[in-house]
Amino acid sequence: MTARIARWSLLLLTIVLLALWWPLLKELLFEYRYGKTDLFYSPVIERFVYKELLGEGHAFIYRDQDANDYDRQTFETLIPFIYYKNMELWGKLPLQLAGQSFDKAQIQAERQVLELKPGELPGHAPRIQLFPLLEANPGRARLRFPEDILRPSEQLTFINSDHNRIDPELTTRFTEALSEAGFVWPVQATFGRVSILKAFDAGFFLLDRAGQLFQLRRVDGLPEITPVPLPEGLEVRHVKVAENKRGDSLGLILGEDGRLFLLGQADGRRTAAGLTPLALPGYDAETMALKILFNPLHRTAIYANQRQIKAVAMNRAFEPIARYERRMAMGEPRLVDRVWQALVPFSLDLRDPNGRYLRLSLDVHALAALPASAVALLLAWLLLWRRGLRFLAMTPSLLLVAFTGVYGLIAVGLIPPEPSDRAGAGDLGRTALEPGAT
Amino acid sequence: MRAAMLSAIFLKEWLKVRWVWLGLLVLHLGMLLYLLLAIRHQFRVEHSEMIWYWAFELRRLLYAPIQYLPLLTGVLIAIAQFGPEMLGGRFRLSLHLPLRADLLVWSWVGFGALMGALLALLDAVALYWIIAGWFPHEAAVSALLTALPWLLGGWIGYFGATLALLEPAAPRRLIYLGLSAAFLALLYQHRGYQEYDQVLPVLIALALLFIPAVILPAHRYRHQR
Numbered sequence: 001m002t003a004r005i006a007r008w009s010l011l012l013l014t015i016v017l018l019a020l021w022w023p024l025l026k027e028l029l030f031e032y033r034y035g036k037t038d039l040f041y042s043p044v045i046e047r048f049v050y051k052e053l054l055g056e057g058h059a060f061i062y063r064d065q066d067a068n069d070y071d072r073q074t075f076e077t078l079i080p081f082i083y084y085k086n087m088e089l090w091g092k093l094p095l096q097l098a099g100q101s102f103d104k105a106q107i108q109a110e111r112q113v114l115e116l117k118p119g120e121l122p123g124h125a126p127r128i129q130l131f132p133l134l135e136a137n138p139g140r141a142r143l144r145f146p147e148d149i150l151r152p153s154e155q156l157t158f159i160n161s162d163h164n165r166i167d168p169e170l171t172t173r174f175t176e177a178l179s180e181a182g183f184v185w186p187v188q189a190t191f192g193r194v195s196i197l198k199a200f201d202a203g204f205f206l207l208d209r210a211g212q213l214f215q216l217r218r219v220d221g222l223p224e225i226t227p228v229p230l231p232e233g234l235e236v237r238h239v240k241v242a243e244n245k246r247g248d249s250l251g252l253i254l255g256e257d258g259r260l261f262l263l264g265q266a267d268g269r270r271t272a273a274g275l276t277p278l279a280l281p282g283y284d285a286e287t288m289a290l291k292i293l294f295n296p297l298h299r300t301a302i303y304a305n306q307r308q309i310k311a312v313a314m315n316r317a318f319e320p321i322a323r324y325e326r327r328m329a330m331g332e333p334r335l336v337d338r339v340w341q342a343l344v345p346f347s348l349d350l351r352d353p354n355g356r357y358l359r360l361s362l363d364v365h366a367l368a369a370l371p372a373s374a375v376a377l378l379l380a381w382l383l384l385w386r387r388g389l390r391f392l393a394m395t396p397s398l399l400l401v402a403f404t405g406v407y408g409l410i411a412v413g414l415i416p417p418e419p420s421d422r423a424g425a426g427d428l429g430r431t432a433l434e435p436g437a438t
Numbered sequence: 439m440r441a442a443m444l445s446a447i448f449l450k451e452w453l454k455v456r457w458v459w460l461g462l463l464v465l466h467l468g469m470l471l472y473l474l475l476a477i478r479h480q481f482r483v484e485h486s487e488m489i490w491y492w493a494f495e496l497r498r499l500l501y502a503p504i505q506y507l508p509l510l511t512g513v514l515i516a517i518a519q520f521g522p523e524m525l526g527g528r529f530r531l532s533l534h535l536p537l538r539a540d541l542l543v544w545s546w547v548g549f550g551a552l553m554g555a556l557l558a559l560l561d562a563v564a565l566y567w568i569i570a571g572w573f574p575h576e577a578a579v580s581a582l583l584t585a586l587p588w589l590l591g592g593w594i595g596y597f598g599a600t601l602a603l604l605e606p607a608a609p610r611r612l613i614y615l616g617l618s619a620a621f622l623a624l625l626y627q628h629r630g631y632q633e634y635d636q637v638l639p640v641l642i643a644l645a646l647l648f649i650p651a652v653i654l655p656a657h658r659y660r661h662q663r
Contacts, residue, residue, distance in 0.1 A: 002540040006654035009647040010617070016644055017620045126632035128494045128576050132487065145487040149494075151574065159574050161486035194495045350637065356630060358637045414613050418658065 007415055014411040015404050019348040022340075022407075023363070027351075030336045037328040040293070041300040041313035042078040043097050048311055048324040049078050065324050081107055081295035102296050109246070112294035116240045116252055116260075118286055122189060124355030130159070131190055134201040136217045136224070136270065143196040146218075150174075152187035152206060156216075174216070177223035184210040191239035193251075198243045200270050202250050205239040213239070213253075215272045226271040228253075228263070234275075237285070239263065243270075246294065252278075254285050262292075262318065276318050282310050282325070287354055306353060307331030338368070345369040345405040366405075373405035380409050387416055443537050444545055451519060451549040458518035459553050462511050466557050469504050470564040474571075476503065481572055493577060497630030501565055501581055508592030509622065511557050516599035519550045524603055533660055543656045544649070547600055554596050558589045580631050587625040587634045590645055594621050597648035604655035606662045614655070621645070 038051040048065040062075035073090075076083040080095050084107045087093050094103040119125055130149045138144060148167055151157040156178060158170035179185070185208065192204035203217030205228065213228040213236055230236065235256040242251040250272055253261045260280060264273035283290065283303050290303040298321070299314045310325040345366040352359045366373070380401040384394040397417060401408035477500055480489055492498040499505075523529040533539050565585055570578035598618025602611045624641065628634065634641070 002650065002653045003657035005650045006652070006657065009649075009651040010654060013621075013644065013647045013651065014617060017617060017624075020624060021620060126580075126630070126635060128580050128631070130490070130494055130574055130576055132491065145485075145491055147487050149487075149490060149574070151576070161490050164572055164574065194491070350624065350627070356633055357635065358627060358633050360637055360640055415610075415654075418654075418661070 003418060007418065010415050011400060011408075011411045014414060015400075015407045016348070018407040018410060019344070019346060020350055020360075022344055022347045023349050024351075026336070026340050030334075030340075032330045035330060036289075036304050037309050037326070037330075039302050039304075039309050039311050039324070040079045040082060041298055041311065041322065043081065043295065043297045044078045046322070048313070048322070049075060050309075050326075051075065052329045054329055065326075081111065081297075082293075084108075084111075098297055100296075106296055110294060110296040112244050112246045114240070114242050114249070114252060114262075114290075114292040114294075116238075116254070116285065116290045118289065118354035119356055120240065121238050121254075121285060121355075124352075124357070126356065129153075129190065131192060131204055132194060133158075133204060133216070133218045134196065135221065136201045136203060136219045143198065143201055145196060150190075150204070152190045152204075154186045156187075174223045177225055178206070178214065178216065181214060181225040181227065182212070183214055183225075184208040184212065189236075191241060193241040193243065199245045200243050202241050202243050202270055202272075205241065205272075207236055211235055217271070224271070228272040229274060231261075231275060231277075234259065234261075252292075258283070258285060260285070260290075278314075278318060279320055280310075280312055281323070282308075304328065341365040341368045343369060343372050343406055345373055345403070369405050373402065376406045376409035377401050380412050383409075383413060383416070389417060393417065443535070447535075447537075447542070447545050448549050451546060454522060455515055455518040455550065455553055458514055459557075462514060462557060463560075466507065466511070466560055469507055470561070470568065473501055473503060473565075474568050476500075477568060477572055486572075490573065490577075493573065499581075499584060499628075499631060501569065501585065504561065504565070504585070505588045505626065506591070508554070508558055508561065508589050509595040512554050512592040512595030512597075513599045515550050515554050516596050516603060519546065520600055520603035529604070529659060533656065539656065539660065540653050543604075543653055547597070547649070547652050550596060550600070551593070554592050558592055561585070562589065583635060584628070584631045584633075586638055587628070587641070590638070590641060591622055591625045593645055594618055594625070594648070597645075597652060598622070600652055601648070601655055604652070604659060606655070606659045610655070610658070 040049055042049045042064070045064065050063060052061050052063070053059060054061055062070045062072055064070070064078075070078065076086055077092065080087045080092065084093070084104060087095065088104055094101045130151055132145050133150045134143050134146060147162055148158045148160050148170060151159060155171060155175040158167040158174065159165065160167050183206070187206050188209060189207040190204050192202070201217065203215055206214050206216055208214065213230055215226040215228055217224040236253060237256045238254040240252040240254070248265055250263045250265045253263050253275060255261070260278045260283065261275035262278060263275060265271070266273040278301060280301050280303060284305070287305045288303040290301065293300045293302070297316070299316065299318060300311060301314070302309065302311045304310065307327055308325060308331060309328050311323065312320050313322040314320050346362060346364045349361045349363060350358050352361070377398060380398055381394065384397060394417070397412045401412060404411070480500065493500060523532060533542065535542060562582055562585065566578045566582055569581040595618070598614060598621070601614035601618070605611045605614060621644070
């Protein structure tokens, strides 16, 4: 009996490992060569334009939403704020658009990209909850990391990195300041951008137990706390902090209900101001990567999962002026995907395209794999019959193949029933001294 | 009678693995000492806040040098235990002890796994202690969680090598080695810390299948023609 359990343990192990490696093997052999479509709103033709890779080699297409094709240079002239350095090289600056003139300095001053990827969301990636609170007024050209780190929990604990010890003075000073500002302990979540390679430091945004959001900065060594005015009923899921030179926003705020807001900046003071709602139909932060492109005329929100790409072009006041969506080339079902799915009834994905955690997600395509499973069943029967098994003895193995298809066939082929199983001979479940044992 | 038999078995297993185990203990202590000195060196030559930035933001694993140590340990313990058994048909003699043969095999692998677990425990405690010396508590806990798949690698290495060593047929040995390698490769897919937190319980459950599985090669050995 134990030998049978042993064999079935190995069969199960083999099948699960095959199901895990199957998608990894496909990714290795048939990866997407270029990835997502590059989609833009052209201020020249006031249409959406995109660049996609079709087929092998460098088979890029440059196309607008009305299916007009362009060569690469013409395409770049349709989005001159993106390729403004090429425009300069080709003598096309200053640009004349919408009755206005834009030189290089104006374009540079108005350009900005805000990004929010699913992998950045809380719960999508492990994060040690320790954060360096930079000095926002360093009195020098560059920001630098402090010699302490912030542990936001029941209080704001500062730990000195040289001695790996709590700094009681800083801890008390910052904790008291936050308490006086009306913070309801403990800290529920902390959001910020940990980098010294940024225009300035906006500090961290701390969510309290009551759902209030506070901006915490260290200015000349002292705490500076700014409550963030949240719209009624908004529960904060995530704050994407993006310090930039443009000076009118600090990033994005995502609500638990999926609503997205631009987090305003108070007149270049680097502290949080009001929120501007962004109307992005069909946006799902859990699965879609978002980019907001700023240029002197428009703001374009582009968001895509692995199949669909959507875009909303807005004016400077973030009022929608045009929308577009399409299935990307990488979203079109490929022959290899169909063949891959038709070979096996299910697979186990270890990698999550929307996060850093390794997870097991079951992808069932039993119907598509029915013919392959039937062939696998037939081959398994043949294999077991050739090994001399009677129908009753081979039934459990056949049932396994019926449910697991090619995986089961491979597993049964690698670990077939033992001769002793067929003959009903001895097992390891007895001592060598007992009758029947070898 | 059975207790006496089991203690005799454990004594025999200890005699088989003691030198390899003591050698591994020295190797583990040496690697942990190296890790301690390497991290100390980092903190001597670099700003502490920058190292914390690498660890927390850039997700560099300063303790990665020990990642294959449990795997090596598992394989070597299995070789020390079952390598000599497979020479000159000694394994057949061992199977003739007056104890259920499956219990006999499980008591052998139980002893081997325990020897590996002791070294794994040493690694875990030392890793926490070393990291907690230069980093806050959270980082030390994170290091432990990050190292858990590597410790599981020791388990897979031990059972994979045991399966291959006890197996009498060469092609089947390759199958067991292939299965174990396929499992092991899943345990080293990380790009940063704690990425296995969610999937690890499933992988551990899967790894437990090796316990019943190890009976099959012994069964095949006993019934080989």
